[in-house]
């Protein structure tokens with residue numbers, strides 16, 4: 001198996017330890033300590049179920065035992081695709097307790113994406129929930145096993161059907177906790193993928209736990225907090241900023257929301273006295289609209305975090321007066337760096353900036369296209385390295401050569417400016433991905449799907465501004481012969497076993513793409529030109 005690892009230079013690693021960022025604790029140890037200190041407190045609320053910390057640990061250990069009994073060894077990589085349910089925590093902490101490594105897929109992912117993650121991670125098992133949102137994940141599991149036979153075991157939360165339950169028989173002995181190496185990879189996140197397929201992001205116990213602990217301090221998360229998990233918890237933001245892992249670390253209570261819509265979330269906030277939650281901007285807009293007419297008392301909410309995509313100042317300034325809570329902007333990435341506005345920042349900073357890094361040792365460079373630093377306040381490319389930002393993607397030398405500088409900085413692809421007080425303002429980005437309501441979609445990946453059709457000669461995919469989604473996916477297509485109906489292309493895309501959020505929102509047929517005199521044009525240039533043309537033609541809304 002290709003080793004999963006993440007390595008910082010020795011001198012920096014020593015520095016991060018000396019500063020107390022990397023404590024040497026592992027996730028398996030954290031859950032044991034928290035379950036001891038907060039045994040009787042509620043860890044998670046999920047519909048009618050409430051589990052204490054003691055119960056969560058007991059369940060995690062039973063699940064760890066089930067994984068071992070199925071022949072999985074410490075170090076095994078396991079794709080986890082689960083919605084916001086209490087069992088998500090049982091499974092993930094079960095894996096940590098067994099020294100196994102979760103690879104996080106989103107509930108929206110389908111066969112094409114799962115097969116890619118499973119192959120790339122050399123996964124041996126898959127964990128799913130039986131059904132969610134009208135979709136049966138047990139069928140998808142069967143397809144995955146056909147496509148990637150190495151995924152030889154499937155575990156199901158709920159009704160297992162032909163597969164295995166996540167818990168063995170009740171009398172299975174709890175697994176003895178494993179002494180994992182804190183510098184080893186604890187889990188694998190998935191990149192939004194600016195070029196081609198998603199990349200795998202290995203995060204260590206030391207680095208991820210540091211970002212979580214420091215996030216708790218910045219976001220005011222304590223054992224008295226109640227965190228509403230509204231966004232899909234497999235995503236880095238609701239998982240660790242400070243998210244469900246922050247809540248666990250603090251001994252707080254997590255309320256699992258089956259959907260982030262105000263009809264579901266507002267009653268939960270009222271009933272459970274939720275104090276903090278995180279949303280992407282389009283959902284924050286929905287909440288603002290719903291709050292005006294809602295009969296629910298959401299006054300327990302102290303902090304609303306908004307991140308994943310740019311939250312426009314016009315919407316941001318409405319949060320305090322209309323929702324009665326403090327807004328916290330969160331500008332982060334699964335690769336590491338997370339910026340927050342601080343809860344006691346002046347309103348102007350909270351509304352107009354995306355905050356500043358977690359750590360004094362987050363190194364930030366803002367440079368022009370030649371790599372020279374820009375003047376203060378000027379926009380430039382954001383590069384970063386630090387105690388919780390990765391140094392490499394897993395098993396992808398080409399992507400690593402593009403995404404990291406020789407001295408270990410991660411090229412974020414974001415264009416930012418820094419204010420005099422050191423806050424970052426996101427101005428746009430250099431890379432060709434579409435940020436559709438916080439979901440990052442690679443233009444290349446969508447083009448590749450379109451090019452699989454015989455009646456598509458060429459395709460270029462760009463983002464267009466969208467008043468609700470922030471950005472939407474627009475595909476320019478040069479047909480081969482007669483143009484097929486746009487609706488037919490969308491239907492066909494949906495049937496390609498990919499996440500539905502990757503299907504173009506808009507399709508424009510063109511006769512051809514302009515080329516230069518030598519007949520060449522880079523895809524990047526082409527996309528930029530098509531986007532400009534669409535904007536000039538008034539394609540904004």
Ligand code: OOB
Pocket residue numbers: 191192236237241306307308309310311329330331332333334335338354412414426429435438440
């Ligand atoms: C979060 O993580 P990813 O990996 O899904 O996406 C990272 C990218 C950033 O490079 C940036 O392009 C964009 O998403 N982004 C924002 C933003 N937050 C993320 N762009 C503008 N304003 C923001 N507030 O999206 C993520 C990870 C951890 C915490 C929060 C978000």
